[in-house]
Amino acid sequence: MPESRRLNDPAVLKGLTHPLRRRLFRLLSLLGPATVTMLGQHVEADPGQISYHLRELGRRGFIEEAPELARDRRERWWRIVPGSVTWSTSQFEDPADRATADTLYGAIVAEQFDRLRSYEAAREDWGEDWSNAAVASNSHLRLSPDELRELSSELNGVLRRWADAHRHDPHTRPEDRDDDGRENVFLFFHGFPERP
Secondary structure, X not given: OOOOEEOOOHHHHHHHOOHHHHHHHHHHHHHOOEEHHHHHOOOOOOHHHHHHHHHHHHHOOOEEEOHHHXXXXXXXXXXXXXXOEEOOHHHOOOHHHHHHHHHHHHHHHHHHHHHHHHHHHOHHHHHHHHHHHOOOOOOOOOXXXXXXXXXXXXXXXXXXXXXXXXXXXXXXXXXXXXXXXXOOOOOOOOOOOOOO
């Protein structure tokens, strides 16, 4: 099972503050290994921009090259570095660093809800089977901070188990994968205290 990496260097965290970098990172998570040309089919950016931002993500340890997938010396493949990435805005004491972490977290949350809105707008296009399988859930629990951390750890363990069972092979080109009927599924949840 890939390890979770805790980010505590604000310079590394800044690597995800650019919207195109977040989009490229997300695409590599969805597609598996890909080239600049393949990624360019999904984003409106020229190949030079895409290459630059991939190198920046690589320099900060979010992605890595996959040279074994190249058919010749000119072809460059990139893939996600295995494992999840976490950080807490509260771990940054410097106000500028905390502002970077807060801004990035806010952008990620906004993108999560944009993705949910996009799915809901196109729900019928997925067909009845996927529409019936899609899930939305909310719960009101009474927990202590330690209990919420324990719940989060348990849920993340379940998610890691499912992710590990069906992860893209990082050494296989997309065209060489079997069509097994699976689609990429985006699942996100937030757990936080609230008062009436």
